[in-house]
Amino acid sequence: MPHISLSNLMVAYGNQKVLQNITVDIPNNQITAIIGPSGCGKTTLLKTLNRLVDLYDEIRVEGEVRIDGADIYDPKADLLNLRKKVGFLSQKPYPLPMSIHDNITFGPRIHRMNRKELLDQIQELEKHIPIDSLCPNGRQEETRHSKTHEMAYLVEYYLRLAGLWEEVRERLHAPAAQLSIGQQQRLALARALAVEPEVILADEPTSALDPISAQLIEKQFKTLKNHYTIVVVTHILRQARRIADYVIFLYLGELVEHGPAEQFFSSPRDERTRAYISGEIS
Template sequence: MRNPFLRWFIPADTNEPFVPNAKFQHPAVAPEITVDHFNLSIDGAQILKDVCVKLPANKITCIIGPSGCGKSTLLKSLNRLSDSIEGVKTSGDIRLGDQSIVNCSESDLVELRRRIGLVPQRPTPLPMSIFGNIAYGCKIHGLKGRRQLKKIVHHYLKVVGLWDEVKDRLGNPATRLSIGQQQRLCLARSLAVEPEFILADEATSALDPVSSKTIEDLFVKLKKQYSIIMVTHTLRQALRIADYVVFIYMGEVIEVGDAKQVFENPQHELTKKYLSGAIS
């Protein structure tokens, strides 16, 4: 029997084309992220040294490098989640388009973080329902009205291919989903506030091979509308989906370029060594 409460979650007309809320319109030209002589230290230990790099729009950029080289820290700096690390000090600048991320007010930061979404390493469903997880981002930015939220939830769950799997239990706690489903839910949650950039910190490392493949395919599909920056451990994954590659070693950017060029014809000795597996 069909659950009568589903009306509370499912929009009346599911065939209607979806238009994001006016608050979440992308700018006409997709912006780039520019990292400009950026330094970061934690309790005096230098983690990132004079990082200068441009992260292009509408591409999948993979940040690669051995563990502990600072790639996750760089990613966290891009949406200032690095603020919460105790004893952190930064200099230099990071910009989204023309807007500085490093030197911005608290109110700008909230809007900047909306424009730069995050897919975490391990899935982190918020302590609410499946519906609530997707609607959360919209609600905190002041979107109201059940009709509108229903449409948003429907649309983004469709985008990540989760709709048919969960449409009968949208009111259930999100923690009851499988890990792979949770990760797609997290992706849908980020997409729901229409970010321009999506940061993914080893977003597939906790998943089984099938689920990781699904996420990878989604990223490839999504790069037409969103710019994606991925930190990855697995070179093979970078080979599969990267358009652009940033190689970091000991907190310094060693080599940057198109994936084809970096993988097939690396310019730097360290990159060659890393790609051949001599350093890891």
């Protein structure tokens, strides 16, 4: 069963329909890129996947979005659980006004995870992505990050998972605001991961970053897809080519074409796709 399955999705702001007839399955444990010209509905589509669109007054959503089989727009759906399961990384990082360390522990504390849950979480993570695999030169860490200090261990784990650990390990208690924008975006990723989502949504996550920082995020996504399903909005075609396994192409609120990235880029079926990837329309 696909993690995320959209059928006949329609989204309107007031009377203005911005998405219609969207039917697509988003594959598990892959990176799906949503691409298309400005204003075609990419952000809106992304935000329907964890009901962030609910924040707009005039919004209307019809059709279905199923995650693990359950319709997330069902009035009985558990919103808090949905937002935990489906994390969101925005264009610009907004670190919480607290230390680097506390930015990571914030989520687990909000969800009131107890010691046993934290230990279970670590065990589960280690099954998929062992901490040693995140340490380029092997892990020669001191015991204070041992499994008996589960929060310290989690902080290290998520910072490693976001590719930030080495840069901040000596200043975990410094304010997060002191980090560079590129580091803040990786911190935002670590924070999103810390509530243990299954899906990560990212809206142009590298657009505010310098090329090196952007590269780091792309690299991290490729590591993460072994354990998470990732949906990225990007208007950078080259980025989509670099990281996407699957592509969804929107044009004027319509789903023009979707499919495995290789096929999508090498032999597009629709004339509009061909024109878009060749740069004739933008």
